[in-house]
Amino acid sequence: MSSKNDFPLVFEQLKSILKPYAEKLTLKVDTSDTYYIDGPYSEKWKKQLFFGSAQVKKNYVSFYLMPVYMYPELLKDISPDLKKRMQGKSCFNFKKVEPDLFDELAVLTRKSVEKFQKENLS
Secondary structure, X not given: OOOHHHHHHHHXXXXXXXXXXXXXXXXXXXXXXXXXXXXXXXXXXXXEEEEEEEEEOOOOEEEEEOHHHHOHHHHOOOOHHHHHOEEOOOEEXXXXXXXXXXXXXXXXXXXXXXXXXXOOOO
């Protein structure tokens, strides 16, 4: 059984998925409960693009990955277990550390960065 006591560890592990990309992208917030990175400025959308975030919420820890909303084909190969963690189109919620799902999320994040690069968005 998980508890809110697990949330700091869940947060740190989800943050570690995003952290390698903070130099290439733009780190906006790095606090004890929010880690947020933006992508580059987009001429198409006339603004800096949100890339991803890990955030401690009241009942779970959320991992946001905007490229999966922009490019839904990135989700075509995700496992049913990771799909169950989705809330909306670009958010995954966790209450405990789930190494296999975090590994899968790390791969999805890498593919998202690669998609941004391919689309000249990073």
